[in-house]
Amino acid sequence: MKEDVMAILDTLRPALKGAGGDLELVGITEDGTVTVRMKGLCSTCTAALWTHRLRIERAIKMKLPDVTVIVQI
Numbered sequence: 001m002k003e004d005v006m007a008i009l010d011t012l013r014p015a016l017k018g019a020g021g022d023l024e025l026v027g028i029t030e031d032g033t034v035t036v037r038m039k040g041l042c043s044t045c046t047a048a049l050w051t052h053r054l055r056i057e058r059a060i061k062m063k064l065p066d067v068t069v070i071v072q073i
Helices: 002-018 048-063
Strands: 021-028 033-040 069-072
Touching: 002 021, 002 033, 002 048, 033 048, 048 069
Parallel strands: 033 069
Antiparallel strands: 021 033
């Protein structure tokens, strides 16, 4: 599953890098929880929560239904 999540995150990176940020996969648990960390300008952006919900969560859950929760730290 890690490779699949990384592939999805790689598709999101260009937009994040264009805004001065990035995204790091912190970990995946056996119960399907994916933990990510926003980096760069994205870590302090007021729209980070919306980026997380509308882009990251949606992209992962659409392609990987076994993922139960996506946590941003």
